Amino acid sequence: DVVMTQTPVSLSLAIGQPASISCKSSQSLLGTSGKTFLNWILQRPGQSPKRLIYQVSKLYSEVPDRFSGSGSETEFTLKISRVEAEDLGVYYCWQGTHFPYTFGAGTKLELK
């Protein structure tokens, strides 16, 4: 199984500060289709997960452009240019290239 390793485990940031979360996979997520199915989701407290980014760097239409994703093969990064209050929660990366699909353990973003 592909192991997804997220760092840091938690982040405590003030409004307006940038954030960066790393996600590393135990094997390449580049699929035979030439696409890399690395995704990011956010789970706010008491809510179900919400979509953020798919295929490494593509933002869903409703996601603010302060979010960005980058990376390739086995190393990926989610960045928030300026954290806002609504960004608090747990961020998960997950891979959909190989079965079983696997999730990172999550990064908790708290507001300072």
Next chain:
Amino acid sequence: EVQLVESGGGLVQPGRSLKLSCLASGFTFSNYGMNWIRQAPGKGLEWVASISSSSSYIYYADTVKGRFTISRDNAKNTLYLQMTSLRSEDTALYYCAILGGGYWGQGTLVTVSS
């Protein structure tokens, strides 16, 4: 608006069975692969099972293989998860999701306890 509404959760004794349902609306259900993902209390996310749009391809996590069965009824816009031989470690909030499109339901809680 895409909506996924799970139901069927509850308290069940170890070794018993339970069937979850997910009613989909707001999109053409028969065009999309569907998934079940679970989250144990206070824990992270675990993929459970996937089924392709026409039910031709089905995959399970090793932790549930042989005990859980994913299925769908495209005429009823409904996804199912039949769970048998339930264990305490199956206790979780079970989400229905279109992972390819990034849509998740609100989840239904399954508690396995005597």
